[in-house]
Amino acid sequence: MSKLMLRHKAKKIDHVAIAVLDLEQAIGYFSMMGFTLSDRMTTTGAHSAMHSAVMEAGPIKFVLLEGANETSQITRFINEYGPGPQHIAIEVENVESLCKELEKQGLDFSTKTIKGPELIQRFTVRCPNSGVMIEFIERNEEEGFSEQNVEDLFRQLEASDAY
Template sequence: MIAGPIKFVLLQGVGENSQITRFIQKYGAGPQHIAIEVEDCETACQELENQGLEFNTNIIKGPQLTQRFSKRCENSGVMLEFIERKENSEGFSEQNVSDLFKQLEQGDNF
């Protein structure tokens, strides 16, 4: 869904142990993460990390975007995503999505 400059992606768990199902069981229905577009993802994340922000993922690089996800807030369940897009790029590559879920699963960070 798109509302002005804001995009909403609606997700549904596909199984008892899926990341989405586990998220809903722990935090309830609601936002899982908020994406913040930055000009230089690596620099922005390094500066935030230096100030104490913890991350659940390493930098994830794809052909059209670079992204990184913060540690999930224990109260709300929300993560912050910092994303750098190449000019005129939309969507996400399968590689980025695969890398994200692998990194989250390795740390049991649904």
């Protein structure tokens, strides 16, 4: 398969995750523009924790991420790359098939496939130039996020000391 495969496999940008210094301040900022807060979550791993907020405006979805402590993956990301886009999720039809093809092309991944009842995900390694990860996501009609998937992601990233 050619290197143009994503052109034919991508459905849309599902969401953009943004690492922020202050979650409440970021919620206020996006609310001023008309985004609404649709979900909040706190995720805790063995060594790391984060608070997140999903902000939506029509079809646009931003997930705001704040590190809960100094060892948080999000805090470490901000210390390395600064606040801003942490990952971009691209919805595709078949995560596992696409990722197999991308691995054959030489793309490395930070996680194994994460499977939950509502969605399937896999995250690339960070782009060394921008710090951004790409998440490939396959949804089963649901638009939300599975706490189980987020916790699995956290565990996988902690195990490899990735952030």
